[in-house]
Amino acid sequence: MRLPAFEYLEPRDRQEALDYLARYSENASILAGGSDLLVRMKQRLVRTSYVISLKHLKDLDGIRPDEDGRLCLGSNTPLVSIIRSPLLQGAYRGLTDAIRRIGAPPIQHYRGTIGGNLCLETRCLYYNQSAFWRSGRPRCQKDGGEICYAEENSDRCRSANVSDGACALMALDAEIVLESREGERSLPIEEFFTGKGESPFARSPDELVTTIRLPAPETAFGSSFRKLTYRSAIDFALVSASAGVKVEAGRIARARIAVGGAGAAPLLLREASEKLLGKSPEDGDAVAETAAQAGRHAAAFMVDNLGATLEYRQKMAAVLVRKAVQEALARAENGNARGRRER
Amino acid sequence: MKKIPVSMTVNDDEVDIYVPAHWTLLDVLREELELTGAKEGCGEGVCGSCTVLMDGHPVRSCLTLAAEARGARVLTVEGLGGPGMELDPLQQAFIEKGAVQCGFCTPGMLMTAKALLDSKPEATEQEVREAISGNICRCTGYAKIVEAILDASHKSET
Incomplete structure (x- = not known):
């Protein structure tokens, strides 16, 4: 299965990535590990002219405590580093247990990243299908149409968030840090999700999820x-x-x-x-x-x-x-x- | 169509080519380098038959852009054995244990197993089963594949 054509952009640092995002906005997609984005591109579920790769953004890869003891996970940290991190034991076991259950352990974990999993698109049996499968009938709401095949007469998309990482981060009361050329903002994880199947994330097209912040570890938690x-x-x-x-x-x-x-x-x-x-x-x-x-x-x-x-x-x-x-x-x-x- | 330069090491050979930006590593291996060992099964990262090693880690080559593999050391099933026609102990074990039926999943299984044994030469059955949990085989029922990998692992100890 071939990918549709696009232009591949390889920013050398965070500033350059944010410049590209500001310039190309909704015509660009952010590529982390690719295990969600590239599948959706192959299925023609996402049309994008520019793919911005995060591969050189080394400062987004890593787990460090900040001055208040909160743990900052760089969004481009591979899943395998989350599983193996000694900083994420104890109170945070819910997160490592969740990450361990993503995909298949030997493969996705070296490509997949925590930011990518957080931004896993919502899914539905009637949407996550090949272009050929979907071509037999009118488009659904998530696909830009007006019908919902999951729930009769639904006036909105009913696709579901099935990200293991997002579920665990929700229980851990994480904070999501977004950055654009205009500056930085952080959202409680509840506010990072819109609840809308058509557009599930509060990230605006020029923003990049840079950090996932966890509350400082506590005993008896x-x-x-x-x-x-x-x-x-x-x-x-x-x-x-x-x-x-x-x-x-x-x-x-x-x-x-x-x-x-x-x-x-x-x-x-x-x-x-x-x-x-x-x-x-x-x-x-x-x-x-x-x-x-x-x-x-x-x-x-x-x-x-x-x-x-x-x-x-x-x-x-x-x-x-x-x-x-x-x-x-x-x-x-x-x-x-x-x-x-x-x- | 805009082409981009890609330089990488594939099975000890330096490769410098120009490929369309939207080509995956699998496209490059099969179409450009004529290394057809890695197979395209689902093309969506589910089946594992396109698995190759990138800098020692197993990756889905169907979901890895060629551009993302720039500068990497790629090992495919063609590069698994020694010089000449020598087979890797894993390949030999797959033959001896009858771990190959239709053979479509075999290159992916071998590469995943190779990555496991490189990092854990004395893998347990549980570790083997977990390691290949992302590789689907529709013929063998996995028993012979697990046996073969364990066999190769025991041989590497001696």
């Missing part, structure tokens, strides 16, 4: 990630869940639960997360209740467009949330025990 797929490698999530919890004085002090595969953004379940606050980490009923509510809310955002039946994915959303919360709590308590021993 645990995170986790669960993903439902048919195969243990290659597959995108049918549904996924991630949790980040903080335990203080034997009570759950903070909780963030996110579900992937339910809507165009990783779904942050605030209400369900709040049910956990003040509860003991051993309170199985509270966890079950939270998971059930999270499942109900997530189910409302799901449509039948990712493979597996809708009913199965909806049921599994609650199961994955329960397992993710249990694991995050266990990890938070282990961290707590370790913290006590060290003191």
Whole structure:
């Protein structure tokens, strides 16, 4: 399968990349590892005149703490460096677990990058198909048309965010730093996603995601990630869940639960997360209740467009949330025990 | 069509060519260099039959632009054996264990296995299975492929 023709641009540094983005704007696409962009180009899902390669932008590759102890992940850091980083153990296990489940371990990990995974386009069974497959009927909303094949009479695109990294980063309360020639801005991860299937990201065409910032590591904080797929490698999530919890004085002090595969953004379940606050980490009923509510809310955002039946994915959303919360709590308590021993 | 210069090392040969900017590494290997060992299966990064090593790491050559491979050391299945017709221990093991049926996935399997054994000469069965989890084989059921890779791994120890 041949790629359509385009002009290949190879900026030497960040400034040159931002200049290209300012000049070519929506006619340009940013190439990181290529495992999403090039497939979509082959399928003629994205038409682009210029491809801007990030390969020389070495300063975007790396993981460093900033002066406030927050961890800054350069957007062009390969997935394999995230998995192997000693800085991303402990509190951040939810992220490394998620990254490990992306694609196939030996291959995508050397090409795929954390920024690329964060910007994984939303997917739908009726959209992510060859040009020939799609040519048999009118275009869908994501493809520039007016029909939705996933949900009858839908007035908008119902494609889903299935990025494992994005789901885990949502539970970790990450911050996304965007840069353009005009300057820099940072968005809480909730605001980085628009929730619109047609245009899922708040990135404007002249901006580049440069850094993903994680809160400073804490003791007694645990995170986790669960993903439902048919195969243990290659597959995108049918549904996924991630949790980040903080335990203080034997009570759950903070909780963030996110579900992937339910809507165009990783779904942050605030209400369900709040049910956990003040509860003991051993309170199985509270966890079950939270998971059930999270499942109900997530189910409302799901449509039948990712493979597996809708009913199965909806049921599994609650199961994955329960397992993710249990694991995050266990990890938070282990961290707590370790913290006590060290003191 | 605008062509761009690409210089890289392919199986120990220095290659300097001009190719269209939208060509993938796989296009260059197969169409320009006539190295047809790497296969195009899905063309979308799912099947793994186009796997080659770039600076020692397995990559999907169908999803790697030729321009991105500039300056890299590329190893394809043609470069796997020794000089002459000598086979790599992995290739020999694939033959002895009957790990090849239709053969379409074999070059990708070999290259993925090569990268694994280069970094972990004493790989366990679990590590082998994880390593080839991105390579699809529709004939063998994987059992013989896993056996062959483990066999080659044990031989390299002695």
